[in-house]
Amino acid sequence: xxxxxxxxxxILALFLxxxxxGCSGGNSGNQxxxxxxxxxxxxxxxxxxxxxxxxxKDQIVIGIAQDLDGSLDPHQMATAGTREVLFNLYEGLVxxxxxxxxxxxxxxxxxxxxxxxxxxxxxxxxxxxxxGREVTVGDVVxxxxxxxxxxxxxxxxxxxxxxxSVEAPDDRTVVVRIKQPxxxxxxSLTAGIIPEGYDGAEGIPPEGTGPFMFVSRSPQENIIIRxxxxxxxxxxxxxxxxxxxxxxxxxxxxxxxxxxxxxxxxVNWDWMQQLGDDFYAEDxxxxxxxxxxxxNAVPPLDNMRVRQALCHGVNRQExxxxxxxxxxxxxxxxxxxxxxxxxxxxxxGYYDYNPEKxxxxxxxxxxxxxxxxxxxxxxxxxxxxxxxxxVVSQLETIGVRASIKQVEWMSWYTETYSNRQYVSTIVGVxxxxxxxxxMLERFVSxxxxxxxxxxxxxxxxxxxxxxxxTDEARQTALYKRLETILTEQAANVYIQDLCDYIAIRSGIxxxxxxxxxxxxxxxxxxxx
Amino acid sequence: MRTIVKxxxxxxxxxxxxxxxxxxxxxxxxxDPTVAILGMNTSPERVAELRDTLGLNDPPPVRYGRWxxxxxxxxxxxxxxxxxxxxxxxxxxxxxxxxxxAIAFVMVVLLSVPSGIFLARNEGGKADRVFLVxxxxxxxxxxxxxxxxxxxxxxxxxxVFTPGQFVHLSQNxxxxxxxxxxxxxxxxxxxxxxxxxxxxxxxASQMRQxxxxxxxxxxxxxxxxxxxxxxxxxxxxxVTFLALTMADIVAGSIIVEQVFVIPGxxxxxxxxxxxxxxxxxxxxxMMVAVLVxxxxxxxDMINQLIDPRIRLG
Numbered sequence: 059x060x061x062x063x064x065x066x067x068x069i070l071a072l073f074l075x076x077x078x079x080g081c082s083g084g085n086s087g088n089q090x091x092x093x094x095x096x097x098x099x100x101x102x103x104x105x106x107x108x109x110x111x112x113x114x115k116d117q118i119v120i121g122i123a124q125d126l127d128g129s130l131d132p133h134q135m136a137t138a139g140t141r142e143v144l145f146n147l148y149e150g151l152v153x154x155x156x157x158x159x160x161x162x163x164x165x166x167x168x169x170x171x172x173x174x175x176x177x178x179x180x181x182x183x184x185x186x187x188x189x190g191r192e193v194t195v196g197d198v199v200x201x202x203x204x205x206x207x208x209x210x211x212x213x214x215x216x217x218x219x220x221x222x223s224v225e226a227p228d229d230r231t232v233v234v235r236i237k238q239p240x241x242x243x244x245x246s247l248t249a250g251i252i253p254e255g256y257d258g259a260e261g262i263p264p265e266g267t268g269p270f271m272f273v274s275r276s277p278q279e280n281i282i283i284r285x286x287x288x289x290x291x292x293x294x295x296x297x298x299x300x301x302x303x304x305x306x307x308x309x310x311x312x313x314x315x316x317x318x319x320x321x322x323x324x325v326n327w328d329w330m331q332q333l334g335d336d337f338y339a340e341d342x343x344x345x346x347x348x349x350x351x352x353x354n355a356v357p358p359l360d361n362m363r364v365r366q367a368l369c370h371g372v373n374r375q376e377x378x379x380x381x382x383x384x385x386x387x388x389x390x391x392x393x394x395x396x397x398x399x400x401x402x403x404x405x406x407g408y409y410d411y412n413p414e415k416x417x418x419x420x421x422x423x424x425x426x427x428x429x430x431x432x433x434x435x436x437x438x439x440x441x442x443x444x445x446x447x448x449v450v451s452q453l454e455t456i457g458v459r460a461s462i463k464q465v466e467w468m469s470w471y472t473e474t475y476s477n478r479q480y481v482s483t484i485v486g487v488x489x490x491x492x493x494x495x496x497m498l499e500r501f502v503s504x505x506x507x508x509x510x511x512x513x514x515x516x517x518x519x520x521x522x523x524x525x526x527x528t529d530e531a532r533q534t535a536l537y538k539r540l541e542t543i544l545t546e547q548a549a550n551v552y553i554q555d556l557c558d559y560i561a562i563r564s565g566i567x568x569x570x571x572x573x574x575x576x577x578x579x580x581x582x583x584x585x586x
Numbered sequence: 587m588r589t590i591v592k593x594x595x596x597x598x599x600x601x602x603x604x605x606x607x608x609x610x611x612x613x614x615x616x617x618d619p620t621v622a623i624l625g626m627n628t629s630p631e632r633v634a635e636l637r638d639t640l641g642l643n644d645p646p647p648v649r650y651g652r653w654x655x656x657x658x659x660x661x662x663x664x665x666x667x668x669x670x671x672x673x674x675x676x677x678x679x680x681x682x683x684x685x686x687x688a689i690a691f692v693m694v695v696l697l698s699v700p701s702g703i704f705l706a707r708n709e710g711g712k713a714d715r716v717f718l719v720x721x722x723x724x725x726x727x728x729x730x731x732x733x734x735x736x737x738x739x740x741x742x743x744x745x746v747f748t749p750g751q752f753v754h755l756s757q758n759x760x761x762x763x764x765x766x767x768x769x770x771x772x773x774x775x776x777x778x779x780x781x782x783x784x785x786x787x788x789x790a791s792q793m794r795q796x797x798x799x800x801x802x803x804x805x806x807x808x809x810x811x812x813x814x815x816x817x818x819x820x821x822x823x824x825v826t827f828l829a830l831t832m833a834d835i836v837a838g839s840i841i842v843e844q845v846f847v848i849p850g851x852x853x854x855x856x857x858x859x860x861x862x863x864x865x866x867x868x869x870x871x872m873m874v875a876v877l878v879x880x881x882x883x884x885x886d887m888i889n890q891l892i893d894p895r896i897r898l899g
Contacts, residue, residue, distance in 0.1 A: 106753055106761070121750075125857060128623065128667035136625030216629040258669070277668060277675060278857055279752070279849035304750065305853065306844045312737050313750025313847065468617035468860055471626070490627045506630050 109317045113565060113584050116297040120577075121304045121313060121322040125278050130263035132250030133205045133214040138488060138575045142323075143301060146579045147283065148250030148266035151179045151198065151232070158398055158492055158573040160244060164193060164251045164267055165232070174239035174528040177247065179232045186288045187253055188271035195226035200254040202234060202247075217246040217491070239528045242493040269294045269580035278303055283579075295568060295583025307440075320563040323577055326440070327382050327559055337561045342571035344558040345396050346486035347389055347497070348442065350433065350449060350551035355511035356481050363423040365548035368431075369409035370416035371456040372551050377448045381441070385557035391541045392487070392497050394555040396573030400494045400537050405545045416456040428457030434474050434483040437464040441556055442484045449484065449551075475509045486556065488575060494537040495525060501544060510550060517543050597879050604875045605657075605868065609650050612864050618642070619666040622861035640666055653868065663865035665858075672869045676851065680873070681755070683839055683850035686773070689766050690835045693774035694781055695828065701778075702785025702824075707812060709790055724779035729838045733772040733845035740768060750847050769846040773838040777831050784827055789820040822889050822896075829885035833878040 112118060127140040132148040135141050145153075149163040162168060165179035185193045206221035207213040213221075220243060222235045236243055252264035263272050269289045273282040281301040285294045302319060304310040311329055313319045314337065330339045350372065358364045378386040387395050390405030420426060431453065435446045443464065450460040465473070474480040489496035499505060501512045502521050517540060524536035544550070562569060567585040570578045620636045637643055641652070656663055662672035701717070708714045741749035747768065753761040792798065793816055801811040840852030851870050858866040890896045 106751055106757070127625075128665065128669055134624065136621075136623055136628075212629065212631045212635050214632070216627065216632070219629065276678070276849060278679075278853045302750070302847070304847055305856075308734060309737070309750065309845055309847055312742060315742055316749040316751075318748055318750030318847075466617075466860065468615075468621065468862060471621050472616040472618060475626070507626070 109320060109563060109565075112320065116295065116584060117299070118296050118320045118566065118582065119300045119302050119318065120579075121310050121319040122301050123303075123305060123307070123310070123324070125303050126281060126301075129258055130272070130275070130281075131258050132252065132264070132266065133201075134258075141490070142575050142577050143281070143579075144250070145268070145576045146270045147263070147268045147272060148252070149268050150248035150250060152244060153248050154245075154492060154572065154574055154576070156570045156572045156578065158396060160248070160492075163248075164198065168244075170241075170244060172528070174241045174243075175236050177234045177236075177244060179234070179247075181230050181232065182290060185267055185290050187267055188265040188286050188288075190288055191253070193251060193267060194254075195229050195232050197254045198232045198251055199224050199226050201251045202232075202249070204252075204256075205249050215246065215249055217243070218249070239526060241528060241530060241533060242491075242495050242525075245491040245493045248491065270299065273298075289580075292580065294580035296579065299579055314561060314563075320566060321561070321582070323558065323560045325559050325561045327385070327557070330559060330561065333561055335564065337563055340560045340562060340569045340571065341385065342558050342560065343387060343394065343396065344486065344488075344556040345394055345573055345575055346488035346555060347392050347394055348445065348484065348486045348553045348556055349389070349392075350482055350484050350553065351487075351510050352482050352550050353478060353480055353511055354513065354549065355478075358423065358425060358429055359481065361423050362548060363419045364425065364429075365551070366409065367416040367419035367423070367456065368453070368458070368551045369548050370412045370419065371453055371458065372449055372553070373411040373452055374553050375411070376452065377445055378554060378557075380448055381444050382557045386554040387557075388554050389552040391545045391552060392501070392550070393494065393541050394497075396555075397492070397494065397497070398573075399534055400541070402538055402541055405542065408545050409548070413455050420457065426457075428459060431458050431460040432463055432481045433460055434463045434465055434470065434480045436467045436470040436485065438467050439485070442486065445553060446484045449553075475507075478509055478511060484553075492574060494534075494540075498524075498537060498540050498544075501540075501549065512544075512547075512549050514543060514547060593883065597883065600879055601872065601875055605654065605872060606650070608868055608871045609646070609653070609864075612862070612867070613646055615862070617862045619862040619864065622667050622863070653865070657868075657872070662869040665866045666863045667858075667861045668863075668866075672865050675854070675866065676869060676873075679849060679851040679854050682848060683836070683843070683852060685763070686766050686770055686839050686843070686848065686850060687832075687835045689763075689770040690773040690777075690839070691828075691832060693770055694778045694831055694835070697774065697778040698781035698785060699824075702782045703789065703812070703817070705782065705786045706789035706793070706820075707809065709786075709793075721779045721782055724775050725783065727776060728841075729772045729776060730841050730845055732775055733769065733842050736768045736772055737845065752847055752849060765846075769839075769842050769848060772842050772845070773835055777834060777838070781824065781827060781831065785820065785824050788823050789816055792816045792820045795819075818892055822893060825885050825888050825892070829881045832881045833874070836874055836877065 107117065122139060124139055126143060127134070127136045130140070130144065132144055135144060151163065151165040151168065152160040153163040155161045162182070164182055164185055166182040168177060168179045170177055181193065181195055181198065187193060202221065202224040203209055205213065205215045206218035206224070208221065208224065213219040220236045220238065220240060222237045225233050227233060234247065250266055252266060256264040265271070269286055269291065270283040271286045273284045275281045280303060283299050283301070285297045304313055304319070307326070310319065310322055311332060314322060314333060324344070330337070350368065352359045352365055352368070354360060374388040378384050378388070388406050390408050391402065393401050395401050420428065433446050433449065435443050437443060446462045450462060453460045470483070474483050498521065500507045501510070501517060502508060503513045503518050520536055520539050520543070524533055524540065527533035527536060560569060565584055566582060568581040568583045570581045572578060619640065619642070620633050624632055624636060641649065653663065664670065665672050665675055668675060705714050705717055737749045740746040747765060753765060755762045789812070798811050798816060801815050806814065839850060840855060843850045843852040855867065855870045858870070
């Protein structure tokens with residue numbers, strides 16, 4: 059029996075050793091991966107420092123709720139979260155400023171032809187990539203041709219399908235020609251300029267010209283970026299930034315309180331109360347259109363009066379009062395306030411909260427007894443799930459029996475958004491570029507991403523006119539007409555542009571809100 | 587020899603069945619890896635092009651066959667969304683999860699075996715009754731909750747550790763193992779409680795057997811009978827149960843990794859499922875499956891060593 063016991067112990071010990079050895083055997087691979095493309099020694103990792111130690115070294119840890127895209131390729135950005143970060147690493151010929159205008163970046167100046175189909179850029183003198191190499195017109199031509207798929211394949215950036223040619227007549231000038239006049243195309247030229255020859259095959263992000271450079275990445279753990287000392291613009295305040303992935307919101311909150319994280323965007327309003335004096339909040343808008351999007355092809359929502367009834371039956375102010383202490387911007391159409399000249403504030407009041415009117419409209423449509431309405435919501439977006447809960451109780455008042463169906467995001471994307479197998483859904487729709495087109499094109503009848511099945515002959519006609527218009531004032535008027543049609547037709551039940559809270563550790567300043575989903579990390583600095 | 591061959595064949599068949607089930611599950615799930623790669627702001631032409639590049643347009647049996655033929659040669663393929671070899675992506679994560687699981691497993695054994703014996707010896711006593719209530723409470727508390735309580739209590743109030751920070755083995759080995767303590771304990775507590783309950787029950791039922799009365803009649807004390815005769819019989823179901831626990835611990839670590847911000851395979855698995863990154867998910871499932879099948883096999887062997895009457899076959 060003793061012998062057996064010894065054998066048993068031996069086997070267990072062997073098992074443990076094999077297990078542990080096997081694990082540490084895989085370790086070398088990880089180190090390689092983590093240090094790939096980096097010159098920073100391990101001690102530059104911010105992980106085990108205290109907030110004070112970080113402050114003395116100009117380092118900051120920013121918490122993000124999900125990992126960035128796999129590729130970190132500026133021409134293939136899939137998620138808003140990736141755009142938000144890569145804004146700091148890559149620059150286009152022009153880049154968005156925080157007032158919503160485009161300012162020169164890799165180009166120092168540009169001209170747009172009167173016909174709005176030729177864009178001429180002068181390369182900025184002395185601008186360098188993160189490796190220190192000077193940017194040439196060859197890099198610019200390569201980058202834009204790659205984004206446009208001019209060397210074979212499809213356009214990597216959909217808007218670039220419009221590009222006809224990219225040429226460099228001399229070593230300081232780049233000329234971009236497009237197939238049809240398009241005033242707004244300039245906004246697409248914010249696409250990152252990368253070194254000639256980069257093909258993304260190795261899964262390593264390319265160099266850029268932005269204020270920060272890539273250091274290392276560990277999937278589902280962090281991304282580390284470092285100040286680029288050769289940057290042409292203002293020197294960033296932070297020397298090193300760790301973007302730490304924390305999926306669970308409770309954990310994010312505790313990590314901030316513990317001192318592990320200094321900055322987190324898109325936090326809940328009630329968090330700020332729990333964070334205490336160590337943090338302060340900046341509030342801005344999320345720059346999206348949150349709405350109860352309606353499948354216009356499904357009865358009874360194919361009846362305009364029913365859709366109008368829903369608009370009168372939802373109390374936007376109450377939603378904001380309950381969920382965000384009254385903050386947010388109530389909307390009446392598919393353009394949010396940051397769009398400035400395109401935004402029509404009056405449309406917000408087009409449908410007032412009026413349950414009697416709503417019920418009268420329903421009765422007109424032969425639905426005096428109300429109807430059942432299923433609202434699909436992607437479960438990972440708390441603001442939309444919460445809004446849905448309030449909407450359900452509001453619609454009860456007008457006799458509409460609404461129910462919530464929570465689905466995983468990928469299911470939402472496939473079933474609801476792509477296959478349009480849904481009745482209604484609450485989500486936020488945003489814009490990749492600051493163009494009215496980015497917001498309004500999706501409602502053209504035969505558009506592949508017209509997920510609400512909106513069909514309106516006038517809309518299609520005006521849209522075609524708008525994108526072909528070369529006079530800015532006239533174009534703006536046409537876009538405003540489109541916006542108004544969406545409201546008149548009650549295409550969707552528009553709710554709000556959500557208030558976005560950013561929690562920042564006291565002692566860190568410089569946060570700049572943008573009209574796009576962006577964090578300008580170069581502006582952040584310690585205020586001593 | 588024949589039993590080993592038979593056993594190995596059975597293990598292979600199990601693993602094959604698991605891989606087919608995992609593959610089928612992915613066919614049923616709505617969604618497409620191209621979405622995670624290209625996002626919403628893309629053109630249908632790009633999606634079609636990428637689907638073609640990734641080989642997603644081939645019929646399912648062809649795709650499964652392609653995956654299998656590479657997997658058996660040790661090639662786990664490339665992650666769709668990261669565009670990197672899966673093996674490279676898993677390497678560092680496996681180490682972390684394995685360390686966490688191993689510590690949690692040791693904790694389960696260290697906590698449950700002595701406590702189980704102690705309780706069985708004092709069956710019906712005051713300590714036993716108090717312990718049982720506590721045990722029942724622990725058994726029904728999920729690891730996530732224990733983890734959150736630990737983070738709040740030991741992290742924020744007592745400042746024993748810093749929630750949200752993770753130290754790599756290469757940075758500081760001592761800190762690396764130390765930081766695993768609370769996460770491992772959060773995983774181990776509910777499992778220990780179950781093991782204690784099982785062991786206590788198992789010992790108690792053995793104590794009522796005839797051979798124990800015989801042992802008493804030969805002059806053994808209660809402790810002596812327990813040590814010399816009962817324990818070996820009572821431990822058999824516990825060994826089998828511990829083997830199952832191993833699988834459960836790995837599953838538990840998936841959730842606990844999120845609470846403690848530990849970069850292990852659990853978080854990778856969850857994000858890979860939502861990105862429909864099939865090669866990564868399949869690789870993780872197969873690793874866990876191999877572990878579970880192997881541990882079960884090991885448990886059979888250990889049981890046979892303890893009690894030679896049990897024959898492998």
